[in-house]
Amino acid sequence: MTKDKETVMLTMNGQTITAKSGTKLLWAALDNGIYIPNLCAMRDKPEPEAACRLCWVEIEGRQSPITACTEPVAAGMVVNTTGEKALKLARTGFELLMASHALDCARCSANGSCELQKIAKVLKCSLKPKRFRQLLRGLPVDESNPLFTYDPNKCVLCGRCVWVCRKHVKSGVLGFAHRGFERRITTFGDEPIGKDCLNCSACVKACPTGALTMKDGKKKTDIA
Amino acid sequence: MTIPEPEKSLEEQNRIIQEAGQILSGFSRKRESLIPILQQVQSRLGYLPREAMTTIAEYLKVPAIDVYGVVTFYNQFRLNPPGRHSIRVCLGTACHMKGGYITLDAWKRRLKINPRETTPDREFDLDTVACVGCCTMAPVTVVDNKPEAQVEPTKVDGILLAFGHPVDTKDKEKSESR
Structure with a gap:
């Protein structure tokens, strides 16, 4: 543990970023000002929870999107956080969450600081469930x-x-x-x-x- | 919502802790022992009283809520003492189509308890099952391991009467006419 962790370079959304090797993609992105929707991730957890199913990203050479919180960075990795496949998965996950959310932003004290509002904006989808029947x-x-x-x-x-x-x-x-x-x-x-x-x-x-x-x-x- | 558990005397509480302790001594203090411990404690006591859960949590050095989480996750664990008679309402596909939920509602109304609970007099405990394999008899209720056929709400009253359990509506009518 005395040896310094080496840094790796990777491409994210066309931008070259550096991150310490072993870092998960999600943290590398957030540290470089690229927002990926996430709810359950916490930096100090030894293992990612990977429960919210929102931080989908596409990696070049991989067939299907992957959760950014579980994938460690690798040198030369080409990551796209705004790919259609990834966003589709994230949106579905988000819509399912919102289908059983007691939505009442106007009277909610988290209004304005709510992560759900932020994610809805990023994913460009409504907070109100449209596709799924609401089940409170x-x-x-x-x-x-x-x-x-x-x-x-x-x-x-x-x-x-x-x-x-x-x-x-x-x-x-x-x-x-x-x-x-x-x-x-x-x-x-x-x-x-x-x-x-x-x-x-x-x-x-x-x-x-x-x-x-x-x-x-x-x-x-x-x-x- | 708290555990709907009958009140226990101090003696009973101590007995539970003692019996749980006896079982615990045969296990290592590892998290993975949790489910086998819970199974053995339940087979000894018939259910998992909160004193047993806290004793187990202390022994394994895990938060009590984690023990509670496992107990509430698995159907095999019960938080209430078993009643003298067990009522299992089938909610399998056939029974569902034949109105198993109506039967369940009738039991809930008559016994005044929810599934996975026991009446305060410990006469009956109510639970649901997914299928008991006799779908031609739907809707089925398994009463003390004997499947009863076509259990409509009136039959619920009949079964209860056979147990000498007064049917509630009549009680109510009596008290109202008085």
């Missing part, structure tokens, strides 16, 4: 925490909050439970989050959507 989850909103509100109906199951929760709270309060459409971020026994939470609100900072939001008058730096 109708789960209760958890207001039990003094600092933040958890609305599972706006959750995209990216798992970012689960990861940061584990880093901050040794035992980990948040996690995944149930199966299929019922799958949700929850606590042990589906109890209110307020109970065992340390109120570090790291999960709120990690949330790319409006599922975890600070309550009115509470700042992300507040500690209860």
Whole structure:
């Protein structure tokens, strides 16, 4: 580990970029100002989650698009982040996510900072599901925490909050439970989050959507 | 939503922790032991009470929510004690076409519980199955391992009556007429 990681050069969208070898394509792109839609990716995770299925890119010489968060850079690689095949996959994934998203941007406190709004813009598709029938989850909103509100109906199951929760709270309060459409971020026994939470609100900072939001008058730096 | 689990006395809680502990001692503290542990604990206790789940989580040094996540993911694990009588409503294709969901609704209404739950008196537990292989009898409900044919809501009342379980609507009518 003492040896410096060598850098490699690759082409992305016609632009020559450099990245440390072993870096995943997604981070190489983001570091060079090229945005690829992503929700679940976190730099400090040893293994990419690869759950959101949005960061599709096309690589020259490969038959099908590949997720940028799982593919390490290689010298001389020619990458296209705006290929039609890749965008088609990303759009379908995004539309499926939005088909069960309790869309209410005007009254959502993540309005303006929401990753979903950004992705919709980049993919040039609507936030409202058009192709797929809307199927909402109708789960209760958890207001039990003094600092933040958890609305599972706006959750995209990216798992970012689960990861940061584990880093901050040794035992980990948040996690995944149930199966299929019922799958949700929850606590042990589906109890209110307020109970065992340390109120570090790291999960709120990690949330790319409006599922975890600070309550009115509470700042992300507040500690209860 | 919390686990709809009946209240337990301190004695019972301690017994659960003790029994889970006995099973745990035979396993290494590795994450991959989780499912075999859960299976053995469930076969001993009949279900996975929260005390057992927290004991297991502590032993394996994993967050309790991860144990809960596995338990809620697999159908084989149950969070509620089994009732004296098991009610399994078939929702396979044939039963679905014949109104299996209506039958399920009737059971839910009569027993006042949801699938995968147990009545507070521990008389009945309700669950769904995907197919029991006797589709000509649809809609089927398996009552204590015996498949019952053409279970329409009226038959639900009949089965409950046979168990000596008073049918709820009549109770209600009685109380209302009083």
